[in-house]
Amino acid sequence: MQKFLLIFLGSFLIFGIFFWSLLSPSISEDDVQLTNDIKIISTSGQSDKNQVDKLEVSILLKNKSSKPLFNKKKDYLYTVYLYNPSSYRFLKIEYANQLNPKELLLGSDSRTKKRVIKDLKNANIPISYKNGIVETPGFMYLGRAPQISMEYYFIQKQKVVRNDNFYVVFSFYQKKYGKNLSWSKIYTVEVTKNESD
Structure with missing residues (x-):
């Protein structure tokens, strides 16, 4: 009887480990399409006092899967972040009129942001802290719209160097059975400069 019990427990453990190893995220990279457009809006025509370039970043997020990108019942979520090491200061964010503002969360989530900072460091992207905060x-949209359009606005706070790029990061968070x-x-x-401005 004891031998049978040990065999049963061993088999159950092996099956559990095998099942755990096959777990995969509910949303994969192939389910998400993220495109963006960016331009510097030059203010060189204004007085010297106001010659500070502004920048507009447009982000279009498409959900290519049949599942929502956010699911509270299945305990998974995402956040789209925009990061620049040092040259620009964030001003405001605007969104398309068809999005329900009650379903739109602006800001960050500690679970997804932790992953973003780690991956930016692993990609050798310089991390800039302000009062200990990156x-x-x-933003995170909780609705079922197939695509989400957002626009960010920044103001230049110091001279832009050639490689001082922006980084858009899609960060997905999910834990299942401890994995x-x-x-x-x-x-x-x-x-890049918009030559028409």
């Missing part, structure tokens, strides 16, 4: 304005299934993807956005 400024990464973000961390979180992931993030970094999109590099080069800052």
Whole structure:
């Protein structure tokens, strides 16, 4: 009887380990399409006092899966972050009129932001702290819209160097049966002058 019990427990443990190893995130990188556009709005025509360039970043997020990107019942979520090491100060964020503001969260989530900072460091992207905090304005949409359009506005606070790019990061968080299934993807956005401005 004892031998049978040990065999049963051993088999159950092996099956559990095998099942645990096959767990995968509810949303994968292939389920998300993120595109962006960026331009510097030059103010060189104004007086010297006001010659501070502003920057507009447009982000379009598409859900290619049949599942929502946020699911409270299944305990998974995401945040889209925008990061620049040092040259710009965040001003404001605007969103498309068709989005329900009650379903839109602006800011950050400690679970997804922790992953973002870690992955930015692993990608050798310089991290800039202000009062011990990394400024990464973000958003999370809780609705079922197939695509989400957001616009960020920044103001230049120091001379922009050629490689001082922006980084858009999609950060997904999920834990299932104790296994961390979180992931993030970094999109590099080069800052270029808009010659027409």
